Amino acid sequence: MRSTPLELVILVVVVVVIVMAVKSRRRGKADRHAEQAPDEAGSEQLAASVPTFKVVALGLPGSGKTVLLASMFHELDHLAPGRSFYLDATPEQRVALNGVYRTVSDTRREWPRSTRIAELTDYVFNCVALDDGGARHHLLDVVYLDYAGELLEHAPETGRSSFQELQGHIRSAQALLGLLDGQRILQLLRGEPAGHDYLQFELRSLLGLLQSARAPVQLVITKWDLVRGFGEPPDADDELRLDRVIGALMAFDHVRGLVYSSPNQLVRLIPVSAVGRGFAELREDGSVVKRSGGTVRPMNVDVPLCAVVPDLFRQVERTIDDETRRKLEESLRRSLKGRSMRVRAVDVLSGLGTFLNGSAGRALGAVFAGMMPGVVGVAATEVTRMFAEWAATPYERVADARELHEAEFGRYRAARERVLVQFDTAVRRLEAIMPNSELGRR
Numbered sequence: 001m002r003s004t005p006l007e008l009v010i011l012v013v014v015v016v017v018i019v020m021a022v023k024s025r026r027r028g029k030a031d032r033h034a035e036q037a038p039d040e041a042g043s044e045q046l047a048a049s050v051p052t053f054k055v056v057a058l059g060l061p062g063s064g065k066t067v068l069l070a071s072m073f074h075e076l077d078h079l080a081p082g083r084s085f086y087l088d089a090t091p092e093q094r095v096a097l098n099g100v101y102r103t104v105s106d107t108r109r110e111w112p113r114s115t116r117i118a119e120l121t122d123y124v125f126n127c128v129a130l131d132d133g134g135a136r137h138h139l140l141d142v143v144y145l146d147y148a149g150e151l152l153e154h155a156p157e158t159g160r161s162s163f164q165e166l167q168g169h170i171r172s173a174q175a176l177l178g179l180l181d182g183q184r185i186l187q188l189l190r191g192e193p194a195g196h197d198y199l200q201f202e203l204r205s206l207l208g209l210l211q212s213a214r215a216p217v218q219l220v221i222t223k224w225d226l227v228r229g230f231g232e233p234p235d236a237d238d239e240l241r242l243d244r245v246i247g248a249l250m251a252f253d254h255v256r257g258l259v260y261s262s263p264n265q266l267v268r269l270i271p272v273s274a275v276g277r278g279f280a281e282l283r284e285d286g287s288v289v290k291r292s293g294g295t296v297r298p299m300n301v302d303v304p305l306c307a308v309v310p311d312l313f314r315q316v317e318r319t320i321d322d323e324t325r326r327k328l329e330e331s332l333r334r335s336l337k338g339r340s341m342r343v344r345a346v347d348v349l350s351g352l353g354t355f356l357n358g359s360a361g362r363a364l365g366a367v368f369a370g371m372m373p374g375v376v377g378v379a380a381t382e383v384t385r386m387f388a389e390w391a392a393t394p395y396e397r398v399a400d401a402r403e404l405h406e407a408e409f410g411r412y413r414a415a416r417e418r419v420l421v422q423f424d425t426a427v428r429r430l431e432a433i434m435p436n437s438e439l440g441r442r
């Protein structure tokens with residue numbers, strides 16, 4: 001089976017840790033004081049190599065950006081049965097997001113207010129995994145920018161500096177989330193003028209900004225629990241509903257322009273519900289109210305985060321030429337040749353180092369430099385290595401057969417494999433239920 005990007009995010013961190021741990025033990029034989037100094041230096045080096053992926057969320061007022069973020073964090077901020085990773089944040093941001101979630105889930109309270117036009121909240125999430133021994137490993141960071149929706153309506157008159165800052169973040173993002181209000185999509189499906197105007201006029205600025213980006217795009221349909229009762233068959237499932245939505249969206253030229261603007265850009269459609277079916281109801285006057293005694297059951301709220309790294313790597317894979325990929329695979333074959341069951345982590349790094357220092361490696365690095373301009377130095381090299389290992393098809397077959405004797409790697413690998421399954425399952429679950437979710441590949 002081919003390696004997945006999220007598995008190899010963790011693998012690269014594992015490899016670096018092994019090399020530093022082995023060196024530290026060798027130096028530590030001289031005296032105890034000498035043992036501690038390399039450990040401290042190794043920790044600093046490892047921290048510097050943890051990659052950061054920037055996500056920018058855009059949506060008109062009322063589309064549910066902040067509610068989605070709070071629901072996602074509430075879903076993933078703790079260990080749970082069957083899940084060996086969690087998201088960590090600063091105490092201040094944890095309290096703020098939990099406060100939003102509490103407001104959402106309390107049927108006695110109103111919905112949270114929208115983000116104000118001058119507000120940009122920069123959330124930093126650490127992805128942390130546990131190994132078999134209970135040790136915690138910092139795998140990657142996600143910077144999630146929650147922007148005020150009013151910027152997409154009144155940028156020329158107000159919030160000029162905020163709008164310019166937003167454009168800068170879009171250019172440097174590794175994933176763009178464009179939130180589409182499910183309630184307005186329902187209006188479109190029902191043939192109501194308000195739904196047509198929403199797509200034809202109100203979303204033009206948002207879709208235009210997304211089209212100007214190089215990063216993968218996720219069109220996230222919020223309030224998916226409300227998207228029903230538009231004339232679909234009584235036994236319609238989510239795949240059929242999504243197919244009807246896709247047909248309605250693709251009738252607009254600026255939506256088609258976004259989907260087909262680049263042959264390599266990945267555009268995914270993800271229906272989510274921060275509260276799940278039965279918690280809220282849509283009244284005839286257009287208001288959405290909480291049902292007394294309703295229970296929150298989120299749907300797909302983890303998918304946008306889980307798809308960030310896989311979608312980025314898939315898009316890069318579409319971009320690189322066959323010659324670069326061939327040289328990449330050859331470099332790994334050379335590093336693994338003749339070692340079979342005794343492949344060491346340093347051997348793998350050596351083979352990748354040879355590739356990365358060559359012309360093809362520099363070309364691949366340039367692609368990532370363009371897509372991840374804020375990631376530099378050691379972290380930039382590690383991201384390129386992640387992709388190199390992910391794209392090299394022979395690697396997984398050899399990796400499955402190898403026997404590494406370092407005890408540290410065994411624990412890291414076990415943690416990596418668990419997180420791989422749990423992250424990748426979220427994305428594949430969506431694709432299994434809704435195989436039409438990647439637009440432009442139908």
